Amino acid sequence: ASLIDVVILSHYLGPYMLAVVELSMPVYMLVNTIAMLISSGAATLYAHYLGEGNREEALRYFSASTVHMLVCGGVLMLAGLFFTEPVVRLLGANDTVMAPTLSYAHVLFFFMVPLMIYVQLLFFVRVDDDPNRVLVATTVCAVTNLGLDIWFVGPLGWGPKGAALATCLAYTVGMAVNLTHFFSARNSLKFRKDCLKGRGLRIWRTGMPLAASQLGMTVSTNVFNNVIIRAGNELYVAVYAVITQLSMTSMAIYDGVGQASQPIIAAASGAGLPDRIRRVFRHGVLLELIGTGALALLYIVCAGPIASLFSIRDEELLSLALTGIRV
Numbered sequence: 001a002s003l004i005d006v007v008i009l010s011h012y013l014g015p016y017m018l019a020v021v022e023l024s025m026p027v028y029m030l031v032n033t034i035a036m037l038i039s040s041g042a043a044t045l046y047a048h049y050l051g052e053g054n055r056e057e058a059l060r061y062f063s064a065s066t067v068h069m070l071v072c073g074g075v076l077m078l079a080g081l082f083f084t085e086p087v088v089r090l091l092g093a094n095d096t097v098m099a100p101t102l103s104y105a106h107v108l109f110f111f112m113v114p115l116m117i118y119v120q121l122l123f124f125v126r127v128d129d130d131p132n133r134v135l136v137a138t139t140v141c142a143v144t145n146l147g148l149d150i151w152f153v154g155p156l157g158w159g160p161k162g163a164a165l166a167t168c169l170a171y172t173v174g175m176a177v178n179l180t181h182f183f184s185a186r187n188s189l190k191f192r193k194d195c196l197k198g199r200g201l202r203i204w205r206t207g208m209p210l211a212a213s214q215l216g217m218t219v220s221t222n223v224f225n226n227v228i229i230r231a232g233n234e235l236y237v238a239v240y241a242v243i244t245q246l247s248m249t250s251m252a253i254y255d256g257v258g259q260a261s262q263p264i265i266a267a268a269s270g271a272g273l274p275d276r277i278r279r280v281f282r283h284g285v286l287l288e289l290i291g292t293g294a295l296a297l298l299y300i301v302c303a304g305p306i307a308s309l310f311s312i313r314d315e316e317l318l319s320l321a322l323t324g325i326r327v
Contacts, residue, residue, distance in 0.1 A: 003245045004142070005163040008149040010238075010311040013159065018310060019234040020100045020160045022241030023093050023225055027108050028115075029218035031076060033211050035119035036255075038068045040262060041207025043123035045199075047263035051270025056192070062124055063195035064203060069120050073113035080109025092226035097234050104160040111168035118171045121178035127263040130186045133178060141174030210258050213251065239317055242310050243324045246299060253291035257284045300326050 009017040042065030049058035080087060084106050085098075093101040108115075118141075126134045145166055152162030181187055221244055228236050261284045268276040299306065303325040312321050 012153050018238035018241040023091050023101050024105045026222040033214040035116040037207040037211035039120045039123040040210040041203040044266040047266035048270040051267035060192045060195040063192045064199045069116045073116040077112035100160040104164045107164035114172040118175040125178050125181045137174045137177035141170045144173045145170035239320045
């Protein structure tokens with residue numbers, strides 16, 4: 001979704017706007033990291049207990065993850081809305097891009113809870129034997145984001161605020177599509193009240209491996225943004241925005257394979273099927289090698305067209321962008 005934002009913003013308003021999205025990216029990444037941490041941990045334990053045949057314990061982990069999502073999303077929303085400007089300054093925004101970055105980040109903070117629930121449902125609806133609904137929700141989210149981005153940023157002229165609103169509304173629509181699972185015949189997810197005691201720490205510990213790379217990228221992106229904008233200016237941050245978006249596209253392969261493999265491996269672990277664990281692991285590694293190899297080739301060969309997609313035409317910035325993309 002953020003990739004669509006930067007492409008549409010740069011098309012209508014120039015590469016200068018890439019810096020606005022880039023400086024706000026650590027906010028989006030942090031939300032995604034926490035959501036993945038909770039969701040992947042809880043979904044893994046849910047699948048493990050299903051494999052053992054203990055459905056009630058599995059449902060308690062689903063319920064605990066729901067509570068954690070609502071609490072964390074609410075805290076992030078309130079903190080962000082009350083302290084938007086200090087947060088944006090911490091992210092590295094200078095006076096040149098402060099106003100548009102504030103408007104973009106403010107919208108993101110307002111939608112913290114839907115963003116987190118969207119990620120949670122991606123895990124649990126898939127685990128609950130309804131992967132096609134997840135695919136539909138993801139597709140609807142992407143198409144909605146593209147359409148609203150063009151409308152909000154183009155004809156309506158809402159700028160960065162419009163791009164952020166398009167992204168957040170798209171995630172909310174995707175969340176709504178996944179919520180229809182609870183009204184389907186496939187649904188077996190139920191909320192259990194006695195779900196929190198002794199499960200929170202285990203959820204977070206189990207989810208850490210899948211979220212660790214996302215957390216590392218969140219921290220490094222924030223550090224690089226601060227260093228780059230001080231060493232150069234906001235247009236250099238715009239170039240780094242291209243690198244960040246392409247890196248996140250690459251990580252989507254890792255995340256997709258990881259999210260799809262984790263419940264299968266967890267259920268096999270609970271059922272005591274080591275051969276299935278090894279087989280899924282081998283398939284996952286193979287898929288990642290093929291996917292990342294194909295993307296690497298694409299980035300090296302098509303660096304020029306990719307840079308033009310982000311409306312980078314200044315000779316100096318284009319040279320930096322081409323080098324960065326190929327690296």
